[in-house]
Amino acid sequence: MIGNIDIIISVFYILGIVTVGLWAGFKKKEVKAGTASNDYFLAGKTLKWPMIGLALFATNISCLHLVSLAQSGFDTGLLNGNFEWMAAFTLILLALFFVPFYLKSNVTTLPDFLERRYNRACRDWLAVISILSAVIIHIAFSFLAGGIVLKTLFGVNMYVSVIVIALLTGIYTIIGGLRAVVITESIQTVVLLAGAIIITVICFQKTGGWSSITQTLQDTNSLDKLSMLRPAGDASGMPWYAVFLGYPVLGIWYWCADQTIVQRVLGAKDVNHGRVGALFCGLIKLLPVFIFVLPGLMAFVLAQRGLFDVSSIQHIDATGKTITETKGIYTLMITQLVPTGLVGVLAAALLSGLMSQISGALNSIATLASYDLYQRFQPYASDLKLVKVGRISAAIALVASIALLPLLNQYESLFQGINDIIAHIAPPITTVFVLGIFWKKASAKSAQYTLWFGSLLGAIVFAVNKLMPEAAISSIPFMMMAFYLCCTCVFMQVVLSYIFPVEHTKQSAVLYWKSPLEPLRGKAWGGIGNYKFLSVLLIVIMICMYWVFR
Template sequence: MTAIDTTILVAYFLFILGFGAFFGKYATTTKDFFFGGQRFSWWLIAMSCASMVVGSYSFVKYSAVAYEFGFSSTQSYLNDWTLIPLWLFGWFPIIYYSRVQSIPEYMERRFGPVTRIVITVLLLVYMIGYIGINFFTLGIALNGLIPWSIFGWAVIIAVITAVYVTFGGQTSVIMTDLVQGFLLIFAGFFLFFLGIHYLGGFDVFWNALPPDHKTAFSPLTEPPDFAAVGIFWQDGVANTAAFYFLNQGLIMRFLAVRSEADGRRAVFTVVLLLMPLTAFAVSNAGWLGTALVKVGLIQDLQPRDVFIRVTQFLCNPGIFGFIIAALIAALMSTVDALINAVSAIVVNDVWRPYIRPKAPDRHYLKVARYASILASIVGLALVPVYMQFDSIYSAHAAFTAAITPPLVSVILLGFLWKRFTARAAVATMVGGTIAIAFSFFVPDVIIPFAHGVAAGGLHHHAFKFMRALYGLVMSVGIGVAVSLLDRKALARDLRGLTVSPRVDLMRLFKGSEPNLRKGKPVLVTIRPVDEEGVVRMSAEDADRMAADPGDHIYVSDSRWWLGGLKSVHAVMTDADGGKPGMAEVGRDLLKQGLLDPKRPLRISKIL
């Protein structure tokens, strides 16, 4: 580590700290703190989702896999398309229009309070443990590059992340993730460019790869820890479903989007563009490693060291510091979402319902900030525990493997099948977890689901990937069986909580008939008025927007590149006068949206 690398790293830390903390002024309510005021554009949400996917371990892990297996290392990132229609047409409209604030809240509304308590406990244990794992794995990766204390690295990163999340909440998370997402993708591509340049051209690289490293998939049933069928069920189905349907951080991102249409655009961008780019960015050090060994430039390269050694080999001082900054960006953009998500669950599912109901919003905002700090401290405190007791680290991995399939099954059955009952949900969670825990001791129960993949280890190390299919089948089986046997299912109002025609969900959300006529946004100059919540427009502008009084509208600064940072949702109160190109807007709305009345504003109809 040279002086220039250190300077780059320190500059990066200071920039992220300042940039993240700057957005503290945008978090004045819990709605701002958790959902960024529900005002952001699709491209900000898309980039922040992509950077959330890439954790601190991703570069190290996928480079190792890429070194061992070649291009098939990307298959874990390229299978999200299977579940996207289900998410897009089933789950997303439900969470967007029902305005649930957390997964446990959805569980209570769908099944009742018992399910909410169970899910709250499981999610908190999982997420706080995962914060610790991210700090721990980054400490290990950095320790390999710059030998210093693993815990020391974790402390630095934890302090920076905790500071900006505590100040700015979701807005800081989304804005810093935009920068960090660009950085980590760019760094991945830049490393590849350096490698190709060093090797002497793309042809040398391509010809150095063995033919079986050029296929998109690994063999179907071997090796046990990278068989394609295992990757499909564990990564492609169970983990992808957990990410899109169960991840509190992701749900909060999509509740921060300004409209359902923007949420859809964001997910299209993630699947179409950003997932392939990140797959390439995190894997290519492994492919370069294979080529560098083949042409004799690096000797004796072990898979787990690939990312570190290839980076050290290819990067000059300065660039090396930049790549390390990207590695840290990958961590921060994952951990900040987790910290914010833990805080949301503590406030919405523990503090507000059980400890201090009906307190003023500023009280909950203060609790949210304390919860962010506490989540960072507890996550950090787990680092020495993981360092000392490998079994604890393994236990968290086993815990995650055990709870993911039952939780995913409960969510999927919950919104897809009205007949799925509260008792069946509890039975699925408890029974599914027991079935998976049982497979840790008797792995042979997985054999009928293993497609011929070998166990590849003992106890919870056996059938690491095929356990997901076993867990899903058992959990869904229990859920369906108990639902069918449960004749005393309570009649519960499930409107808006299960898959329904989109227009019905919109009607519930709006409280009246949604306006689906297609209009265009209008650019207006503003006359501030003292009446609360008022947006009064000319009949001509309302006509152009295809909006009627009572319709939900979105008022934003006209500069698109702000991504909705200065904007507010409102209801159009009148369309009965005034000049075209002019609108009267309540001062309270202008303040809420941090809008400058001297600038022209863009107003569009939402529904």
């Protein structure tokens, strides 16, 4: 439980964010007739690179990440930091190959893009899957992590706290649209990073420095916790080859083909702002390993020395073994290691992550429901009607997300749970997007059937894993399962593209790259703002980081 001063800081922060969100939503430039929906869903395409980069990061990083990455740091060390660093490579792909297509085709949603490249059936399927994944992955899991933390910090029932946050976030998101989302996300990113840095510095000081950390890990035979790349057969189920084979499948879907994330880029002022914004986010993704994962590892070091008490999250199982419920490790770090006053700042940081993730997902759900589903049956609906439908859809999504909490709470590790689900959703979507923009012969029918049967296969494998844990495929780590499913989907679409040869329309004929070098010929900014220079710089930085923590 935290003190009154910390509660006051947290409450004032929440009220401040809601006020800013409402102000951003109401204070709009004059909207031309027939452009209300564009202004609501894409901020009138006025977003510049700093705001895009910060908003991408804020939409990705939520309370779930603070809680689950600290948990993974305590349990397995820096290993799950791969999900953060590998994202930088995927964001380079977004900047170089996907952003130009999305912006030059002037699409509002990614399902819209898929229809132009393939057919309407692909658009419908992706719209439904995108809405479901936003509800489960971006909102429900974030609510679960936030509810666990708020219950421990404030002593409030998890569902009560979640409902209050849902209502407050929903107010400014549903009213203000993407502009309100991006402005509040930019503020929340700064607060979230500040809070994470505070607890990192405090933990670092208490451990006595890096040499002291490594000495403790060596004394407890835990030095492998500092390694990002594990050998084959590692007990974690994530050896180095699983990271490099499996993550791209998850990452391309998440960063390049998921509406919730990419919508920030779709609102870019122009292609260069979209590209540099994505690369800026890739640079920021260096930070989570040090300010989200490493604090959990330092908490482990302090616990080994008896300076961090985890008894409150321990229990004795039926066999007499002591079990530590590490879901609550981040909350313990706040209450035990942080002085009064700063606890309120850290609570505000957690709320920042929770609210930014939810607001971004709600806006994308509203966009998908309006443009990709409702407008199909009501093609002449007015802009104001589309906005109204979007707002109603966002409200329904909030209710559905809360209803899913008891089911998702069954996962021991929230981070593993969310990636387990993504691993079975992503393969067919990643396949049709990558082949669609790089292979001229990828046909509409092949993409349609790959989405249908690939998603069905993923659902069957997921069900077998959960209902028949003794089955052979249940022993395959989720990262490798994602890779195997993707290989199956690629084989499926290639074969089907020859069975059902492509028949390009006027639109689809220009929506694939004629050569790998074609996307690099676009007009770019000069100097250090050149997206080619920034891409190479980011690659070099990431290689150096992996070399240090190999």
